[in-house]
Each structure stands twice: as structure tokens, then as C-alpha cells.
Amino acid sequence: MAAANRNTIQRKLVMNVVQNSLHPTAEYVYKTIKTDYPDISLGTVYRNLSLLSNRGDILKIPLPGSADRFDRDISLHYHAVCSECGAIDDVHGLDLGDIDMDASQNTGYTISGHTLIFTGICPECQAKISEQSLMEE
Amino acid sequence: MAAANRNTIQRKLVMNVVQNSLHPTAEYVYKTIKTDYPDISLGTVYRNLSLLSNRGDILKIPLPGSADRFDRDISLHYHAVCSECGAIDDVHGLDLGDIDMDASQNTGYTISGHTLIFTGICPECQAKISEQSLMEE
DNA sequence: CTATTATTGATATGAATTATCAATATATGA
DNA sequence: TCATATATTGATAATTCATATCAATAATAG
Numbered sequence: 001m002a003a004a005n006r007n008t009i010q011r012k013l014v015m016n017v018v019q020n021s022l023h024p025t026a027e028y029v030y031k032t033i034k035t036d037y038p039d040i041s042l043g044t045v046y047r048n049l050s051l052l053s054n055r056g057d058i059l060k061i062p063l064p065g066s067a068d069r070f071d072r073d074i075s076l077h078y079h080a081v082c083s084e085c086g087a088i089d090d091v092h093g094l095d096l097g098d099i100d101m102d103a104s105q106n107t108g109y110t111i112s113g114h115t116l117i118f119t120g121i122c123p124e125c126q127a128k129i130s131e132q133s134l135m136e137e
Numbered sequence: 138m139a140a141a142n143r144n145t146i147q148r149k150l151v152m153n154v155v156q157n158s159l160h161p162t163a164e165y166v167y168k169t170i171k172t173d174y175p176d177i178s179l180g181t182v183y184r185n186l187s188l189l190s191n192r193g194d195i196l197k198i199p200l201p202g203s204a205d206r207f208d209r210d211i212s213l214h215y216h217a218v219c220s221e222c223g224a225i226d227d228v229h230g231l232d233l234g235d236i237d238m239d240a241s242q243n244t245g246y247t248i249s250g251h252t253l254i255f256t257g258i259c260p261e262c263q264a265k266i267s268e269q270s271l272m273e274e
Numbered sequence: 275c276t277a278t279t280a281t282t283g284a285t286a287t288g289a290a291t292t293a294t295c296a297a298t299a300t301a302t303g304a
Numbered sequence: 305t306c307a308t309a310t311a312t313t314g315a316t317a318a319t320t321c322a323t324a325t326c327a328a329t330a331a332t333a334g
Contacts, residue, residue: 025321115201118237121249176313
């Protein structure tokens with residue numbers, strides 16, 4: 001028989017938290033589970049997040065310079081990160097055509113995918129910054 | 138007077154190595170300088186790579202899960218990373234239109250830029266893999 | 275129910291980068 | 305040229321995020 005994955009409570013808990021959060025980090029998933037199930041280990045959370053994202057049940061969002069985020073939404077979309085507060089939001093409806101094929105023809109690589117992250121300032125932080133510059137006058 | 142940057146030998150050495158390398162890591166820059174100038178500190182290399190990339194003299198290529206690379210080529214282009222050997226190559230001639238503006242309209246963010254990394258298998262590793270599958274028959 | 279082994283919790287380890295701080299060297303301007 | 309202010313350095317500690325190790329435990333096939 002093929003070595004099957006096992007449906008452990010820990011794995012179900014990790015999946016549940018991801019399904020009920022927006023773009024959680026491993027740390028957030030760990031702390032959230034811990035309130036109801038204090039025995040869970042951080043390593044277990046990391047292991048299950050990896051397994052679930054490798055399996056395609058959830059999406060891993062690697063962020064350069066900070067902790068990876070995970071996403072319950074596995075449809076094609078991108079993300080924007082706020083450089084002020086670290087917020088992360090979906091960018092839907094962006095059609096880049098077949099950039100993977102373009103990159104493949106360009107380089108000779110067999111392209112399996114790409115990572116695209118936008119950086120900027122979220123509406124909330126923009127508002128705060130505008131307020132501040134008013135105060136300073 | 139404005140607090141000016143100083144043109145230290147260490148800074149010049151870091152700049153030189155980046156200008157004469159393809160996509161070096163901080164570690165590579167450090168080791169390369171060290172052969173001629175053994176007193177240089179790794180922290181100094183990191184500090185100068187940050188300063189030079191913030192200043193726009195060089196480009197920082199953040200790679201999720203591995204060490205950042207730096208690029209002497211500051212023109213608009215992207216990169217492909219080989220998942221087998223870690224090689225990194227330029228992807229030129231990719232026109233994504235004004236995706237930053239699209240993302241901005243989509244999210245309400247003020248977008249300052251984006252990071253796009255392609256993942257795949259470089260031609261050399263493809264060749265090795267083909268050889269192997271032939272051997273196995 | 276039992277045997278196999280995937281998975282867990284605890285913890286050590288690792289890689290990459292930043293922070294700290296006294297000593298030093300660079301640029302300004304007298 | 306020389307003195308001064310301070311940006312920068314080297315050495316090293318600390319941090320962050322993540323993976324490796326390993327004996328104990330628990331999930332599943334038969």
C-alpha cells in the first residue's frame with residue numbers, strides 16, 4: 001500500500017485556522033491553535049503548513065525579508081504588502097498573460113511558476129501619513 | 138551641511154565586486170574582498186550592500202528562502218532561479234505593462250514597486266536530468 | 275486488534291541578516 | 305594643513321524564521 005498521509009487532529013487544526021484567517025503566518029496559526037490545544041508544537045505547525053501547501057490545499061506566500069504567509073484562497077491571484085504596517089491584501093483580476101512561457105523562451109529554463117509581490121502603502125497608513133503632515137504645519 | 142556619505146575603501150571594494158560579478162550573494166562579496174583585504178567585516182559588507190541598493194547604485198534581488206542576490210544591472214528586468222542548482226539568470230524583454238498601477242487601482246495601495254521571481258530548471262540541470270533518466274532504463 | 279510507520283512534541287541546529295558599541299577614518303571648513 | 309564632528313568600521317552578540325533530530329505516540333490497513 002502507498003504510504004498514506006494521516007489525518008491527525010493537529011493537521012485538521014492547522015487547516016481550520018488557515019481556512020478561518022486572512023493571511024496568517026506560521027506563528028499566528030500556532031498561537032491560535034494553542035489557546036484550545038496547548039500541547040501543539042511550533043514544529044508541527046510548520047510541518048503541516050508545508051505539507052498542506054505542497055499538497056495544494058492551501059497557498060504559501062513567501063515574503064522576502066519576513067515570515068511566510070499562508071492563504072486559504074488557492075485561485076490565481078497576487079498580493080500587496082504594506083511597507084509601513086506589514087498588512088497584506090489580495091490583488092485580484094491581474095492578467096499577466098503567459099509570462100511563464102515568455103520567461104521560458106527568454107532563458108531556456110523550464111519554468112514551473114513565479115512569485116509576484118507588490119510593495120506599497122495601504123490605504124490606512126496613507127491616511128495616517130496625511131494626518132501627520134497636516135499636524136506638522 | 139547635509140550629512141554626506143563617505144567614500145570608504147570598503148564601500149568601493151563592495152561596489153567593485155558587485156560590478157565584476159554576475160549575481161553575487163553578500164557571502165560571495167565578503168569572501169572575494171577578503172582575499173585582498175582580509176580585515177573587512179561581514180557586517181560591513183551587508184551594510185554597504187544595503188546602502189548601495191537603497192541609493193539605487195545596485196539592485197537587490199530578494200529570493201524567498203535563500204540569500205539575497207545583488208545585481209550590477211539596474212535596468213528593468215527580472216530573474217529566474219533554478220530549483221536544482223540555485224543558478225540565477227536574467228529575464229529580459231518582459232513587458233508587463235503598468236501592473237503597478239493596475240495593482241494600485243485594485244487595492245487602494247500606493248504601489249512603489251514589485252518583486253517578480255521565476256522558478257524553474259536551468260538548461261544545464263535539464264540536460265543532467267535527461268541523462269539520468271536514460272541511464273535508468 | 276495488532277503491527278507498521280507517519281506524525282508528534284521537545285529541542286537543538288542552522289542560515290541569513292541586523293543590532294550594538296567602542297575605535298577609527300573621512301570629509302569639511304577654519 | 306590641521307582640528308573637529310560624525311559616518312563608518314570590525315568584532316561580536318542577538319534576532320528571526322525555519323528545518324533537523326529523535327524517541328514516544330497515534331492513525332490506519334489488514
